[in-house]
Amino acid sequence: MKTNIGSRPIYDAVGIGIGPFNLGMAALAEGTGLDCLFFEQKSEFQWHEGMLIEGTTLQVPFLADLVTMANPKNKYSFLSYLQQHERLYHFYFFEKFHIPRNEYNHYCRWAAEQLESCKFSMKVEDVLPFGSEEGFLYEVYVRNEKSGEVETYLARHLVLGIGTKPQLPAFVKQHEGKRLFHSAEYLKKKEECLNARSLTVIGSGQSAAEIFLDLAREVDSNTCRLNWLTRSKGFFPMEYSKLGLEYFSPDYIDFFYHLPQEKKDTLLTQQDLLYKGISAETIGDIYDLMYEKSAGNKTPDFFLQSMTEVTGLQQTGSTPSLHCRHWMTEETFELESEVIIFATGYKPAVPSFLASLEEYIDWDEQGRFQIERDYRLKTHLMTANEIFVQNGEMHTHGVGAPDLGLGAHRNAVILNTMARETLYPLSKKNVFQCFQGEERWVPLTR
Numbered sequence: 001m002k003t004n005i006g007s008r009p010i011y012d013a014v015g016i017g018i019g020p021f022n023l024g025m026a027a028l029a030e031g032t033g034l035d036c037l038f039f040e041q042k043s044e045f046q047w048h049e050g051m052l053i054e055g056t057t058l059q060v061p062f063l064a065d066l067v068t069m070a071n072p073k074n075k076y077s078f079l080s081y082l083q084q085h086e087r088l089y090h091f092y093f094f095e096k097f098h099i100p101r102n103e104y105n106h107y108c109r110w111a112a113e114q115l116e117s118c119k120f121s122m123k124v125e126d127v128l129p130f131g132s133e134e135g136f137l138y139e140v141y142v143r144n145e146k147s148g149e150v151e152t153y154l155a156r157h158l159v160l161g162i163g164t165k166p167q168l169p170a171f172v173k174q175h176e177g178k179r180l181f182h183s184a185e186y187l188k189k190k191e192e193c194l195n196a197r198s199l200t201v202i203g204s205g206q207s208a209a210e211i212f213l214d215l216a217r218e219v220d221s222n223t224c225r226l227n228w229l230t231r232s233k234g235f236f237p238m239e240y241s242k243l244g245l246e247y248f249s250p251d252y253i254d255f256f257y258h259l260p261q262e263k264k265d266t267l268l269t270q271q272d273l274l275y276k277g278i279s280a281e282t283i284g285d286i287y288d289l290m291y292e293k294s295a296g297n298k299t300p301d302f303f304l305q306s307m308t309e310v311t312g313l314q315q316t317g318s319t320p321s322l323h324c325r326h327w328m329t330e331e332t333f334e335l336e337s338e339v340i341i342f343a344t345g346y347k348p349a350v351p352s353f354l355a356s357l358e359e360y361i362d363w364d365e366q367g368r369f370q371i372e373r374d375y376r377l378k379t380h381l382m383t384a385n386e387i388f389v390q391n392g393e394m395h396t397h398g399v400g401a402p403d404l405g406l407g408a409h410r411n412a413v414i415l416n417t418m419a420r421e422t423l424y425p426l427s428k429k430n431v432f433q434c435f436q437g438e439e440r441w442v443p444l445t446r
Contacts (some may be wrong), residue, residue, distance in 0.1 A: 005132055005154065011037050013388075013418060014140050014155035016124045016353070018045060020404060021390040022161030023108055024066035025411040026115045027076035032415065032423050037153060038115075038161075039122040039142055045112040047105045050184045051207060053214050057098040059206060059238070059279060064405035066111055070412040070424045076114070081107045121145040124353045129360075129381070130154060136383035141353075157418055160377075161390040164346035164402070171312050172342060180313075180320060183207045183343035196338040197224055200322065202310055203343030204230035206238070209278040211341055213286050221293055221300035227337060228302075231309040231327065238277030246431040247274055248400040250409055255435035256398035257373050261364065264395060274399050276345075313340075348392050357387075364395075371396045374417045375410060388414045 003010050013029075015022040018040035029036045058064070067074035074080075078099070082088045112118050123143045130139035132154075140153045166182040176182075178192050183203070186193075193199055193215060201212045212228045219226060228235075246252065256264060293300040305326075312323035322335045348368070354361070362378035364370050369392055370378040377387040390410065394401040412424035 003134065005134060008152075008154055009035075010134060010137060011035050011153060011155045013037075013157040013159055014039065014138065014153055015159040015161055016140075016351070017160065017162035017390075018042075018112065018118055018120070019161055019163050019391075020047060020066065020108060021163075021407045021411070022159060023112055023115070023118065024407050025159060025161070025390075025414065026117045027066045027074060027111055028070055028408065028411050028415060028424070030076075030115065030117070032419065034415065034419060034423075036117050036159075037155075038118045038159075039124050039140075040118070040120045041123040041145065043121045043145070045105075045109045045118075045120070047108055048101075048184065049105070050187050051210070052102050052105055052187065053210050054102070055214075056101045056210050057096075058101055058104050058404070059098070060403065060405045061097040062099045064403075064407070065107065067408055069405065070408035076111045078107055081110050084110075124351075125150065126353050126356055127158065128356050136381065136385055138385070138387075156385045158387045159390060159414065160351070160387065160392065162349055162351050163391050165349040167345050167347040168342055169310070169344065175313060175315055175320065179339045181341060183211055183341055186211055186341060193339050193341070194218060198227070198319070198337045198339070199224065200227040200229065200335065200337035200340045201343060202229050202340065203345070204232035204235060204278070204306070205276045205343060205345065206278050206282065208341075208343035209235070209282045209286065211343060213282060213289065216286065216289055216293075216302065221302065225301040225303065225337075227335065228304045229308045229310060229322075229324065229335075230306050232272075232306055234306045235283065235304065236273060236277050237280040237283055238275070239273045240280065243433060244274065246433055247271075247398070248403045248405055249430045250406070250426065251429065251431045252435055253397050253400060253406075254373075257396060261395075264398075268394065268399065271399050275402070348394075357381075368395055369393070373397075374413050376417070386417070388417075 015038035065078035126141040130137040400406040
């Protein structure tokens with residue numbers, strides 16, 4: 001409910017960053033009575049635009065849209081999008097659960113264009129505590145990227161939806177440019193790749209595999225050497241069994257959240273293939289392509305090697321040289337490559353606009369956010385007005401933090417907490433297996 005201080009309205013929440021998660025919150029908040037605003041520095045919605053490779057799909061079913069898992073009747077569902085674009089029968093005949101990544105991006109753009117609460121070309125620069133007769137509030141300073149003017153907004157709650165940022169090895173940063181870059185920039189720099197005589201992809205996840213496959217389809221394998229290196233044990237498929245998928249559920253979050261932090265950190269290192277592997281379909285496509293290109297005793301210039309760590313990089317001439325080490329055999333070697341693409345993942349980002357609130361934040365021993373089960377950031381602020389975190393809680397809530405399939409659930413939890421009532425009912429049992437010991441035993445009756 002909107003109230004004012006003088007002529008200044010007080011919003012129930014200001015969301016910072018408009019990716020799929022805060023966009024989903026905007027869609028679910030509409031019509032609830034909560035008055036929210038969401039700001040994004042970019043001029044329009046774009047979801048991983050550097051990886052919208054033709055032919056790639058989401059790794060989650062279409063039901064993992066902005067709203068369906070919290071409210072299937074919501075007008076911003078993917079099926080509503082299809083209906084408005086006269087594509088329902090096309091999708092019906094498509095008969096696939098996993099939709100094209102480009103179409104998911106277009107769907108999100110469609111939703112963002114309709115949501116008046118989503119404001120683009122607006123960069124949040126600072127957040128300050130603000131005391132008033134209404135109690136503690138957050139004062140949000142936002143620069144309008146078009147006019148250059150700074151505007152201020154008052155909010156009871158904040159929702160951080162800035163996501164993660166690309167992670168590059170420290171030795172790369174001084175060389176980063178047109179020919180050495182993170183996979184997030186792939187499509188923007190693809191032309192450089194196609195003009196090179198040697199290319200190297202580093203990483204073992206889906207992004208690395210999709211880039212390797214895209215390049216293998218387009219480059220002349222007789223004149224261009226295409227390398228793929230990973231320090232992982234192999235080019236393995238992501239765990240995608242039906243019981244394995246139950247780890248991306250509210251039930252598993254409940255189990256994981258209540259573990260000691262030391263056990264959480266250990267467990268996450270053992271679950272890589274739940275979220276870092278390659279889809280079996282992509283692996284199959286890569287193998288089939290290499291088989292086809294090698295028919296007739298041809299020897300396409302592909303080099304794939306696992307268990308290999310890139311330890312450094314040297315650029316004395318025009319072609320960079322990678323220092324590599326096979327960690328099983330202890331062998332070291334140099335690999336020259338004109339273009340190097342680091343598909344080395346992403347890491348949590350602590351935004352600069354939180355600098356004024358850093359002293360109030362309750363950090364853990366490793367300098368990370370501490371986050372409550374309902375996604376509230378632990379702080380020393382003596383207020384019921386909270387800071388909520390989207391996709392920054394893997395270390396506290398488990399592998400499902402970045403998963404699109406849990407986005408609507410997390411938003412339902414946050415909106416219920418803000419409203420102090422059940423806007424969206426939450427199911428208590430969503431899986432067949434038991435994660436917690438006390439649920440395990442049911443006494444037998446005779």
